[in-house]
Amino acid sequence: MYLYDEFDQRFVDQRVEQFRDQVRRRLEGELSEDEFKPLRLMNGLYLQLHAYMLRVAIPYGTLSAPQLRQLALIARKYDRGYGHFTTRQNIQFNWIKLEDAPDALADLARVQMHALQTSGNCIRNTTADQYAGVAADEIEDPRIYCEMIRQWSSIHPEFSFLPRKFKIAVTGAPNDRAAVRVHDIGLRMHRNGEGETGFEVMVGGGLGRTPMIAKTIRKFLPKQHLLSYLEAILRVYNLAGRRDNLYKARIKILVHEIGAAEMARRVEAEWAEIRDTAVDLPAAEVARIADFFAGPAYAPQPAFVPEFEAARRSGADFARWLRTNTAAHKQPGHAIVNLSLKPAGKPPGDVSAAQMEAIADLAERYSLGEIRVAHEQNLVLPHVALRDLHALWQALDALGLATANIGLISDIIACPGMDYCALATARSIPIAQRISERFHDLARAHDIGGLTINISGCINACGHHHVGHIGLLGVDKAGEEFYQLTLGGRADQDAAVGAIIGPAFSSDTVVDAVETVVDTYLALRRQGERFLDTYRRVGQTPFKEKLYAAH
Amino acid sequence: MAKPAALQIITANRLRDGAVVYLGPDTHWSTRISQAVAAADEDQARALLAVAARAVAEAQVVAPYAIAVARDASGLRPASYRERIRAAGPSIAAFAAATAA
Amino acid sequence: MPLIKEGRIAADLWVSVAEDEAVPADRPAIVGLRRWQAETATLRARIAPLGIRLKNNDAVADIAGDLDRFELVALEFPKFTDGRAYSQARLLRERHGFPGEIRATGQVLRDQFQIMHRCGFDAFQVADAGAAEGWVQALQEIGVRYQEAADGSATVRELRHRAARSLMWPQAEVTAAW
Numbered sequence: 001m002y003l004y005d006e007f008d009q010r011f012v013d014q015r016v017e018q019f020r021d022q023v024r025r026r027l028e029g030e031l032s033e034d035e036f037k038p039l040r041l042m043n044g045l046y047l048q049l050h051a052y053m054l055r056v057a058i059p060y061g062t063l064s065a066p067q068l069r070q071l072a073l074i075a076r077k078y079d080r081g082y083g084h085f086t087t088r089q090n091i092q093f094n095w096i097k098l099e100d101a102p103d104a105l106a107d108l109a110r111v112q113m114h115a116l117q118t119s120g121n122c123i124r125n126t127t128a129d130q131y132a133g134v135a136a137d138e139i140e141d142p143r144i145y146c147e148m149i150r151q152w153s154s155i156h157p158e159f160s161f162l163p164r165k166f167k168i169a170v171t172g173a174p175n176d177r178a179a180v181r182v183h184d185i186g187l188r189m190h191r192n193g194e195g196e197t198g199f200e201v202m203v204g205g206g207l208g209r210t211p212m213i214a215k216t217i218r219k220f221l222p223k224q225h226l227l228s229y230l231e232a233i234l235r236v237y238n239l240a241g242r243r244d245n246l247y248k249a250r251i252k253i254l255v256h257e258i259g260a261a262e263m264a265r266r267v268e269a270e271w272a273e274i275r276d277t278a279v280d281l282p283a284a285e286v287a288r289i290a291d292f293f294a295g296p297a298y299a300p301q302p303a304f305v306p307e308f309e310a311a312r313r314s315g316a317d318f319a320r321w322l323r324t325n326t327a328a329h330k331q332p333g334h335a336i337v338n339l340s341l342k343p344a345g346k347p348p349g350d351v352s353a354a355q356m357e358a359i360a361d362l363a364e365r366y367s368l369g370e371i372r373v374a375h376e377q378n379l380v381l382p383h384v385a386l387r388d389l390h391a392l393w394q395a396l397d398a399l400g401l402a403t404a405n406i407g408l409i410s411d412i413i414a415c416p417g418m419d420y421c422a423l424a425t426a427r428s429i430p431i432a433q434r435i436s437e438r439f440h441d442l443a444r445a446h447d448i449g450g451l452t453i454n455i456s457g458c459i460n461a462c463g464h465h466h467v468g469h470i471g472l473l474g475v476d477k478a479g480e481e482f483y484q485l486t487l488g489g490r491a492d493q494d495a496a497v498g499a500i501i502g503p504a505f506s507s508d509t510v511v512d513a514v515e516t517v518v519d520t521y522l523a524l525r526r527q528g529e530r531f532l533d534t535y536r537r538v539g540q541t542p543f544k545e546k547l548y549a550a551h
Numbered sequence: 552m553a554k555p556a557a558l559q560i561i562t563a564n565r566l567r568d569g570a571v572v573y574l575g576p577d578t579h580w581s582t583r584i585s586q587a588v589a590a591a592d593e594d595q596a597r598a599l600l601a602v603a604a605r606a607v608a609e610a611q612v613v614a615p616y617a618i619a620v621a622r623d624a625s626g627l628r629p630a631s632y633r634e635r636i637r638a639a640g641p642s643i644a645a646f647a648a649a650t651a652a
Numbered sequence: 653m654p655l656i657k658e659g660r661i662a663a664d665l666w667v668s669v670a671e672d673e674a675v676p677a678d679r680p681a682i683v684g685l686r687r688w689q690a691e692t693a694t695l696r697a698r699i700a701p702l703g704i705r706l707k708n709n710d711a712v713a714d715i716a717g718d719l720d721r722f723e724l725v726a727l728e729f730p731k732f733t734d735g736r737a738y739s740q741a742r743l744l745r746e747r748h749g750f751p752g753e754i755r756a757t758g759q760v761l762r763d764q765f766q767i768m769h770r771c772g773f774d775a776f777q778v779a780d781a782g783a784a785e786g787w788v789q790a791l792q793e794i795g796v797r798y799q800e801a802a803d804g805s806a807t808v809r810e811l812r813h814r815a816a817r818s819l820m821w822p823q824a825e826v827t828a829a830w
Contacts, residue, residue, distance in 0.1 A: 011794065011798075011808075014796060026566075026610070027566065028610065031763075033614070035761060047564055051568070051569035052568075097569060098567055121735075152799060156798075156799050157766075158738045158742055158799075158801070160767055161733050161764075162735060238739045239739050243736075273747060278807075279800065281809060285812070429641075429643050480632075
């Protein structure tokens with residue numbers, strides 16, 4: 001993974017001192033809240049329902065063991081002993097004091113971490129997929145480009161006060177695990193006819209109040225021009241994005257209003273002026289960054305490991321965990337291991353300080369010291385030898401991190417909702433807990449098969465409910481919490497926004513409603529059909545009928 | 552059935568640590584909703600908001616606003632779910648306490 | 653309103669002329685874009701220095717061909733959170749090579765001095781003279797710059813590879829960051 005040099009380190013250290021001074025001036029009354037708020041947001045500090053929340057950046061979801069241990073320290077020292085992994089691969093601490101924030105940021109800077117630009121109307125954490133660098137289907141490690149984008153976008157003097165937040169995602173594989181099509185800019189790596197690697201550039205995707213799938217403005221961008229092309233897009237957006245209405249200020253609205261063709265024309269015109277200036281990195285710098293992602297020195301591992309095969313055959317629980325929680329690794333004799341942060345009845349994505357420390361130890365022992373964060377709010381140990389899988393599984397099981405439910409119905413994605421968030425209209429975590437308890441039986445969950453449930457506590461859609469196979473949106477009806485159901489969303493390379501199925505369900509009835517949807521699918525499915533396949537085949541009607549039959 | 556007079560109290564977040572606070576008597580801000588001073592009408596509410604505005608100018612609190620409450624046997628109870636959660640904390644058990652670790 | 657130039661409060665010789673006011677012939681004057689477009693011939697014939705004021709939704713391209721006539725361009729931050737003028741300034745400075753004064757007006761705050769300066773602003777109209785005190789510190793707070801911008805300061809990539817080269821050839825001259 002990328003390691004800071006003296007310049008990167010000095011940058012975060014200076015940023016901490018700058019913010020320390022800004023906090024001092026705020027506490028002394030020299031800065032008003034209006035003047036201070038954008039500065040605090042650009043250091044990842046939100047004011048939430050109960051306290052300040054600090055959103056720490058985990059660039060493209062990659063963490064080292066020492067970094068994870070430091071996050072545990074932050075949780076213990078400044079917070080209430082736990083953290084929450086988010087749908088953008090970051091981590092949130094819910095109880096940070098403003099007066100402590102500079103010290104917390106200084107502790108983070110010690111391990112090359114920061115909370116820079118995780119909020120505010122600026123370029124946010126650029127995300128990749130959690131299997132980057134180790135997935136069998138990858139063309140090239142997208143994190144090289146994510147790191148280039150991270151540096152280019154860090155306190156970019158021109159783009160620090162955009163009309164609205166800006167999110168970029170990169171996929172290096174045809175199977176898009178980074179949901180690039182619902183980002184402001186989505187970049188899909190691929191090869192052209194000449195075998196060169198470049199990006200399909202898509203603009204104007206996003207969820208929130210007006211979910212939209214990004215439009216392609218350039219089919220193939222040679223990879224060496226990535227930064228200058230992004231600069232062109234951002235400049236067009238900075239100048240033309242709407243500033244009159246907070247809810248119409250994202251780039252997706254601009255693309256929607258002027259059309260993809262006009263967007264492409266403006267971007268290409270601007271790019272023509274800057275493509276040969278110094279925005280793009282020289283080859284030496286690209287090579288320097290790429291070296292960090294060249295892949296660890298794997299100890300040679302046999303592809304066939306007798307003990308592993310025996311364990312797989314003898315243990316039904318182990319075998320089941322292997323099926324859902326491990327994925328194919330490009331290096332023979334290895335596997336990618338998913339740590340489920342969704343045990344039945346627990347808040348999705350939350351991890352205690354003690355668990356973080358234990359995971360860091362396991363990462364060092366079994367995963368060459370590296371951990372990944374998935375936007376589905378789970379963790380990944382990306383470099384595990386087959387012969388270590390059984391021991392690792394046992395250790396994870398003891399920690400409550402081995403629920404064999406990755407990608408299944410109880411692997412729920414939920415925003416913090418009204419239990420924590422000042423923007424929410426309804427709670428989401430209790431619903432997630434109740435659904436995961438209803439479907440806690442793993443045999444049943446395995447039988448249901450791949451099915452994602454996403455829950456958002458308000459229209460801002462931080463739970464990404466629009467792209468859940470089943471989506472729940474919490475709404476307020478006369479002071480009561482109600483939940484609107486959507487069906488058929490998906491976040492992958494065939495991204496689609498789910499359709500509202502009918503009137504919202506009360507808090508009391510929504511879990512039953514979800515079960516009704518599942519039972520309807522099970523009754524109708526053909527051999528080998530997942531939920532999405534059946535839904536696409538039969539449409540909404542059978543589900544509507546069952547859901548609203550009694551009323 | 553006659554509705555009881557709508558009471559309002561002022562709430563904000565304390566600047567230095569973000570804690571939820573309620574405006575009590577003598578311009579004192581407390582983390583306990585039971586200490587809040589209630590306004591019985593709009594004039595009283597406005598007067599309290601003026602006190603709150605001074606606290607903002609003095610860098611004590613951030614973003615004060617009025618909320619509707621009812622007085623019952625247990626004290627002051629906010630009308631909205633959101634403010635009840637704000638007063639009592641997250642409705643889910645604190646995660647760290649809930650895990651075995 | 654006080655004006656900061658080169659790190660201190662400076663006398664402001666310019667007058668900003670409203671759309672319906674007469675343009676003084678004998679002192680430096682700033683006119684709006686529409687005024688310039690309506691009275692181009694008269695204003696071209698001016699002897700005294702001329703400046704132009706762009707709103708943040710005016711296109712820099714509209715004056716790009718006339719930049720030799722202006723000694724000053726004033727750009728606006730109606731609220732400090734409206735960042736359009738950063739792009740306008742960079743286009744003026746870098747795309748069109750404008751050598752004159754680029755002045756920040758509107759809500760111009762200490763915490764944005766550095767990024768404004770990086771984008772090519774060299775004059776800052778502030779609400780009170782006290783803002784000048786924080787100027788030098790504001791400009792130095794983040795010494796590490798990842799992006800090439802209008803202020804010409806050395807970027808991280810330049811410093812990195814300069815450092816690498818000097819390791820390889822210790823006698824090579826390492827040019828100072830400017």
